[in-house]
Amino acid sequence: MKTSYLIKDFDAMALPQAPSYEYACAICDFTNETHWQPLIEQICENNDLALSVVERVSSGENPTFLLQSASNQAFYIKFIAPNWLFQYHHEKEALNLCDAATLPIATPKLIAHGELNNWGYLITKGLEGQLLSDIYNELTDDEQQSIAAQLGRFCLQMHSIPMQKTSVLYKDWQKFIDEQYHNSYARRKRQGLRADFLADFIPYIAHTPYTAPDTTNLYLVHSDLHPGNLLVKRGDDGISLCGVIDFGDALVCNEPLFEVTTVGLLVAKGKTKVFQQFLESYLYQVDDKRTLLNSLMTLTLLRHTGNLNYLIEYVPGVKQCKNWQDAEQYLFPI
The missing domain is CATH 3.30.200.20 (Phosphorylase Kinase; domain 1)
Structure with a gap:
């Protein structure tokens, strides 16, 4: 604007x-x-x-x-x-x-x-290193997988920091999700979401209802781990992730998958091995691929920030899709 x-x-x-x-x-x-x-x-x-x-x-x-x-x-x-x-x-x-x-x-x-x-x-x-976004497309597949693995280990440690509901960062996740179910369609319409994807918005989230995890565990979630917030440097052992910045959208909740959505969308960029490296390093066990896909996709649609049209253009393969179920395989290449 x-x-x-x-x-x-x-x-x-x-x-x-x-x-x-x-x-x-x-x-x-x-x-x-x-x-x-x-x-x-x-x-x-x-x-x-x-x-x-x-x-x-x-x-x-x-x-x-x-x-x-x-x-x-x-x-x-x-x-x-x-x-x-x-x-x-x-x-x-x-x-x-x-x-x-x-x-x-x-x-x-x-x-x-x-x-x-x-x-x-x-x-x-200031931290050492350069923004990953400046060089990400120049990296080899192996280097991108290495970055994803390092990011997975970072998230595992960050999500292990003991947290309390008294934190200013705390968000009642089920209440938040309920609010998003009521507000998200209107927000996406105002953003000018592509017509076919907008038409499939309510049918998708209605067909795959999401509920917050039944756990009292709380996680510190950065929630914006894209290449523009990651710093890297090159050394004798190759490229390494050396910094994580911009915690303005950080929150505390009982849903660690909210962290995974950004990594799948903006770091993996449709590459299965990159996303798998992150999940493996994060020690995430994929027991039911369909349930995981539905959860990640629904959380993305209900997300309170970001523009979905950007994802449609940014992630290879999504632009040719006509609905969210077709887009899942590109947005979250499990």
């Missing part, structure tokens, strides 16, 4: 406390770091951080800027608008939880955080 016309004289030192959705989008889309620099410098001074602004980071919807110390150590500051302030609270808690745990892959270390005019900000220490 192009909303830049809403901004005339942008002053980051006077961020609006209650912007409309459109105005918040316009501010977040405003890329000129010189207009943000006075605010960032003030925040760094308030937190006793000797950091200078380098540039705006292009990836991500929230305004994020690369900062640098005198010794050239990289840091990042991210701003979250009042409209999505829950992401600030979610990412802050998730980063602290990951930092306190023993995980096989690095996550950003939170250096400072706070709120200004109802806008949240997070300052994190």
